[in-house]
Amino acid sequence: MRILILGADGYLGWPTCLYFSQRGDEVIGVDNYFRRNAAVELDCESLIPAPDLFQRAEIWEDISDKKIKVHAGDITDYEFLLSIFREYNPDAVVHYAEQPSAPYSMINRDKAAFTLQNNLISTLNIIYAVKEVNPDCHIIKLGTMGEYGTPNIDIEEGWLDIEHKGRKDKFLFPRQAGSLYHTTKIQDTDMLWFYVRTWGIRVTDLMQGPVYGLSTEEADMDPQLMPSFHYDEIFGTVLNRFIVQAVAGYPLTVYGKGNQTRGFLNLKDTMQCVYLSAMQPAEQGQLRVFNQLTESFSVNQLAEKVKAIGDKMGYNVKIDHIENPRVEKEDHYYNVHYTGLAELGLEPHYLTDQVLEKFFEITSKYKDRINKDAFFKGIKWK
């Protein structure tokens, strides 16, 4: 298939390009380098040296003899996005091109406005480009489990059947997120759902939990193929941050009580989930929602796991409970249902001791590049 990957330079974007390319698909990758630039501005650059998209495509071609076509550009510019759609007429488009950080969206008004505008206009533009160029093109949208927040009822897979005063209907599962960034993902879902109903486009919305890891089949071929990897307060997800903190001899920064529970998945499983979704697309007029996670952990459980393996490997890991900069429930019910991706064929890579050990090993090679100032900057929600 011909697949367009937006946000191709990111932690998930580049591994996804490689994954599809390795399996014989024609890959077009686009990025505006927003995160790269923001990471310089905020002094929290990738742990792994990240060649730019053009260099990455060359490295990949040298190794695999496969071509990934890359373009630098901003998809909030509709004319640019339309030109890409017209040039390639993709069968599917993967939308990773959003401002992906909760703390970033809470820094100030300008960064909140940027997040809102970037995320919503990019999604709108994709919807319009699909309608204009090929209404059959399958949109694979990265949502987040954070859209649901932490409700006091079981989290179903995207939808909820409601019976009320003797009458029934089916609705999007209630959404109430914990940051402006997560709220823009809800707003994306609102918008996708409207255009799915109105225009009959086909959309898969992946409610993804925090991703961890560095190893993928392709990245393991050559260190130059590794993803960009953030471990800081702003762009780093929690387990990635803990591993790097442990390697750096910095106490793990657990926010508040640490009983906050979320669904997680291995980077390898993100690749699988997106690939399986692309190969078995949503129907026309369907907003297909999957909860994309393989296991649930509390922050404390993750910290304990990192400490156990880290200590065994000689790192002497300390855990610090710091004042929670976020506004979130620290004790809450959390029971998520996720069967859709398993039914498509997902074979999970769980967070075993071996996985953690390998994660430590890879990370330790980049120990000299760790910037401890990036671990905690204290971006407060209030």
Added chain:
Amino acid sequence: MRILILGADGYLGWPTCLYFSQRGDEVIGVDNYFRRNAAVELDCESLIPAPDLFQRAEIWEDISDKKIKVHAGDITDYEFLLSIFREYNPDAVVHYAEQPSAPYSMINRDKAAFTLQNNLISTLNIIYAVKEVNPDCHIIKLGTMGEYGTPNIDIEEGWLDIEHKGRKDKFLFPRQAGSLYHTTKIQDTDMLWFYVRTWGIRVTDLMQGPVYGLSTEEADMDPQLMPSFHYDEIFGTVLNRFIVQAVAGYPLTVYGKGNQTRGFLNLKDTMQCVYLSAMQPAEQGQLRVFNQLTESFSVNQLAEKVKAIGDKMGYNVKIDHIENPRVEKEDHYYNVHYTGLAELGLEPHYLTDQVLEKFFEITSKYKDRINKDAFFKGIKWK
């Protein structure tokens, strides 16, 4: 109280300025003249000649000896909005400053993007200005009954208690709207709800049905105080359009079967609802939602009412069922609950024969200004 009215030049904005001013409140009105300019661009100008905001304020001062302070400016420009908040430090802000038309939002990508950006950035800016200048300032936000769509269950007032698998929680009532414009109102609600939970701001979100009418206590003092009034396909709400069509001898444009049912209210009641909400504000940390309507009618019922009165007044009204340009259910369940505003003291003005007769009388004075080309332009949802 000192009240800031954003979108002060509009159909609801100007009457609201007058209503508060007449009752002794200090009113500051702001508008960027978006609708005025869009109506020129799309050849669908106000039926009533509308002086600009500065002229209107002068006319009002001549008549009432009361001052309304007015500013022309765009509240998506945060520095501008902040300067207004700093200058006046309002007790409450009424947010009418959104692109308010469903068809406008469906014309093309650029107008969809404008709607998205204008409506969400304006709401974000208000939230930030409130936080920065006075977190106690009460935000009164105009939402729409259209946020709910036409679910197969009773529409409750903003919220829904859900019991699921033996556990309970309370959520925003499910929302699924019928246009991109209406979807931006859902997105506004998502965003307001996030910041209410996180920052403890106080918000009243008014889920308003389509408004009709021209008469208010203040507008009745002098024709120069009348609101701008749109009767076209793009900016005109259905009953306003029907009245003007009847006066012009143009068949009433009923979309499809005409069984589409909505909640309506008189312009006078919008004034009351906003005023009552301002005088009895939401609590800090409360998103207070009211369903703002006084009666429900199907489009056919409205057409029949207009025909009955119009015929009696000698207009020989014809009703035309035209192909529905929208994507919407033409037969559906509709049962809305609305008690909150009545509890605050709302005294409804229902759609009586007398009200319709007076509406015909006022409208007929402007018969020569009717532009029949504006009644139907055929903006299709698909």
